[in-house]
Amino acid sequence: MAETLLRIGPRPAAAPQLSTQERTGLERRAKLLAWGGNSWHLIEFAIALGAGIAAGSVALIGFGADSLIEGLSGFVIVWLFSGGRGSSEKAERRAQQLVAGSYFLLAAYIGIESLRDLVGGHHPQASWVGIGLAAFTAPTMPLLARAKRRVGHELNSSATVSEAQQNQICAYLSIALLVGLLANAVAGWWWADPAAAVVIAAFAAREGIESWRGEGCACGDRCC
Numbered sequence: 001m002a003e004t005l006l007r008i009g010p011r012p013a014a015a016p017q018l019s020t021q022e023r024t025g026l027e028r029r030a031k032l033l034a035w036g037g038n039s040w041h042l043i044e045f046a047i048a049l050g051a052g053i054a055a056g057s058v059a060l061i062g063f064g065a066d067s068l069i070e071g072l073s074g075f076v077i078v079w080l081f082s083g084g085r086g087s088s089e090k091a092e093r094r095a096q097q098l099v100a101g102s103y104f105l106l107a108a109y110i111g112i113e114s115l116r117d118l119v120g121g122h123h124p125q126a127s128w129v130g131i132g133l134a135a136f137t138a139p140t141m142p143l144l145a146r147a148k149r150r151v152g153h154e155l156n157s158s159a160t161v162s163e164a165q166q167n168q169i170c171a172y173l174s175i176a177l178l179v180g181l182l183a184n185a186v187a188g189w190w191w192a193d194p195a196a197a198v199v200i201a202a203f204a205a206r207e208g209i210e211s212w213r214g215e216g217c218a219c220g221d222r223c224c
Contacts, residue, residue: 023155027081030151030160034074037144037167041071047133055127058117059180059197062110063134066173066200069102073163076102080159095159096211099166103208107201114197124193126185131178138174141167162211169207173200 018026045067052060076098085091117124145167152160180196183189 018154026151026155030148030155030157031078031081033144033148033151034077034163037148038071038074040144041067041074044133044137045071048130051127051129051133055125055130057124057127057130057181057184057193058110058113059124059177059193059200060127060130062106062113062197062200063130063173063177065109066106066170066204069106070166070170073099073102073166077160077163080157092157092159096162099159099162100208100212103166103204103211107205107208110197110204111201114194114201117194117197118191123190124184127181128185131181131185134174134178134181138171138178141171141174145171162207165207165211169203172203176200 045064048060048064048067051057052062052064076095079085080091080095145164148164148167149161152158152164176196176199180192183192
């Protein structure tokens with residue numbers, strides 16, 4: 001009964017029919033990209049969390065949480081393309097909902113913490129380590145996102161495209177984080193840090209809603 005209440009959202013535009021060998025190769029590439037991204041996210045999480053705790057920065061801690069959730073979403077893609085589930089409509093939809101759930105967790109945590117800091121007037125310290133991390137992540141994440149999106153479109157997998165969008169969001173959030181941290185370090189604008197975290201939470205909530213609805217990205221729309 002619960003299954004019938006779920007609205008199966010549109011998948012990406014129909015891809016050309018793939019041979020078994022072509023599909024196997026693309027699924028292998030999707031898993032390799034997910035594993036590669038997860039390796040970086042683990043490093044990113046450790047750096048952001050450590051720097052965030054040291055500086056008392058909710059934006060940095062939130063960025064670290066985003067890295068961890070991106071890693072969990074990467075594992076969802078590995079699961080999807082393991083055990084012959086890649087061509088299953090049910091598994092595709094389940095994967096998309098799991099990715100959406102990770103967005104909601106991120107938005108809830110960061111939203112609560114950032115608003116608490118804004119209301120409480122918490123003044124984070126400057127974090128040059130965090131600034132360096134954000135400056136490195138901003139230009140590199142779009143490259144990973146583009147590679148994942150390409151594979152997702154070729155496999156006609158909305159879940160893969162949605163997961164790739166998390167990496168693109170990571171780049172946007174890196175820019176927001178960089179602006180907030182620099183404003184705090186250079187101008188002493190303490191509120192810029194939790195304000196940047198609010199931006200991160202808003203992005204995550206929006207993408208979670210779209211992923212839950214099954215709004216996959218076909219070539220030609222904003223994700224391409």
